[in-house]
Amino acid sequence: MSYGSTIKVPFGPQHPALKEPEYFLFEVDGDIVVKVTPRIGYVHRGVEKAFEQETYLHNLYLAERICGICSHAHTTCYTQTVEGLIPLEVPPRAVYIRLIMAELERLHSHSLWVGIAAHEAGFDTLFMYLWRDREMIMDLMEEISGNRVTHAINTIGGVRRDITSEQANKIKKFMDKFEANVKEYMKVLETEQTFLKRTKGVGILKPRDAISLCAVGPTLRASGIKSDVRADDPYLAYGEIPFNVITHDGCDVYARTIVRCEEMIESANIIRYALDHLPEGKIKVPPPRTIAPNESVGRVEAPRGELIHYARSNGTAKPERYKVRAPTLGNLASVCQTLIGAHVADIPMILAGIDPCFSCMDRVVIINKDA
């Protein structure tokens, strides 16, 4: 049905479906979206410039605070980049501890997202259950690192804290319970008709579009493309640990949900394997204070997708240039494509489908002088 003209519907920067400020202008024909114009830059914090002002050690705390959810992914990427600049060999035990934290963080981020997806679909009960489990993962992370959110376990040259054998046993025990719970939730998601109706066939992102629009992470894998930095360019100890790269051919929001659920189970397996094969030894080597002129790029598979950090040193204790590319920026172009042809009621579902983290993404601020 067409009414001849389109209506412009603003979405954001304040909107209950968006936990962070971002603005989208939808042109709507009846109930169907025909054009999407995103506007980014509401939470530009000048992170990259701030990196140039402080020493490498101080910057660790800055990297930690780029994202509130995948803070460990950012420090892992930061330490990896800086250790590439020096270059510095990290003790194997520290590598494994970093990996375990990274996977715990993936569990917490994915369970958060699946909960949000259920909430967007009006399925609050599942949201509550998933967030209850997420709370227990946060407790585990607090026990290991001392912090719930900004874990601050990474440091240049290793990790700050060790995992004791009691902690390892506790984590392993919880992983069994968590895996059983996730399987239960997956059964609910796969059979609950109202949820299927809201997610199946919604927000189709064809594999060809996914590649040409540079989608990353679970969004890309839900379009059936096997791409995961952990497998393609193994960092930490991912080369030594057997795991599957989860893909799904659905290309819709449902596929993105299932990919994340299965990744949670895979992460639980990785954590168990890593704890069983935890090498002995030191957890830290001292890094030098100044770094000779060099360039380095770090790639990490954050829960939301590929995260890239770039650094250039100039012989001082501070980096000359630092660049952060958060996964949401990679997914933004694809989500705008996906939204075209969607119902207005499906906008929150599709937007949430990429697990957006706009505050981590903003590196520019756009000023419209004419407005």
Place this chain on the structure above:
Amino acid sequence: MVLYEIVGVFIYPGIAFLFGLAFLYEWIDRKFFARVQNRIGPLYTGRSGILQPVADFIKLLSKEDIVPASCEKPIFSVIPIVYATLPLIALFVIPITGSALIAFEGDVIFLMFVSALITLTVFLAGWSSAGSFSRIGSIRSALQMLSYEIPFGLALIGPAISTHSLSLTKIAQWQAANSSWFLWLQPIGFAVVLISLLAELELVPFDIPEAETEIVAGWLTEYGGRRLALFRLGKDLELVMASTLVASLYLGGAQPLFFIPPVVILILKSIIVLLLISFIRAIFARFRIDQMTSGMWTYLLPLMIVQILLVQFGIGG
């Protein structure tokens, strides 16, 4: 005699009693909903938070009153009062204590009229507040009404055909006299009335007009303070209306049992209906408006027509 009637209207089983029930039902709904979701629910106000709905109501009353500049002020001010009054009027014809405050032949039709008016009030509430989210919400609620109103009406008519009466009191008494509930006689009708009431009350899976993640609070977005308090009271009263209506139409109404007064029986029955409603709203996700309308027309209406045909052929009453 006049004094007796005044007490009847204002205290028991009238306004004060119904307000009490409304707050009690909101608490039961919230508590049960929370337990299903593995939460605790209201806890601090009164014993196990039983006074929380009252506290919320008083808090909202004391809040600042904000009127949007571009709204239609007369409608915007009157609608909350109308919205709180309509379910109250409907409750006057439902035989809560065994006999209704106002009982007359044809009150089933009056009830349908009131329930349609409630939705129209919702539409006006959203439309007059002139917010974009409110407008979408009010259009959605009108669309929703178009789809559930007819099956709902038919579901009320089913028992009426069997009992040859359009009076709720008589329908309830018929069930008591024949000691057979319409739940067993017309199970499809029971299911349909429950689903339509979920849509009427705008609860999950039909909370489309106020879908939080899509359109903020839908038609309620621009309301705050005492207006919102009245809307919430109206919603609670609607909850009482829906559960007591189902209890008296399909669960035998206020039957006396041994020494227990009929009003207690009816309240217990309606609480069962309330728990059923809470449970349904906990285990489903929200439909999209087009899925809801097409689902209602393709499944609910034919099912209800089958039920009416069965009744006509003498099956189920």
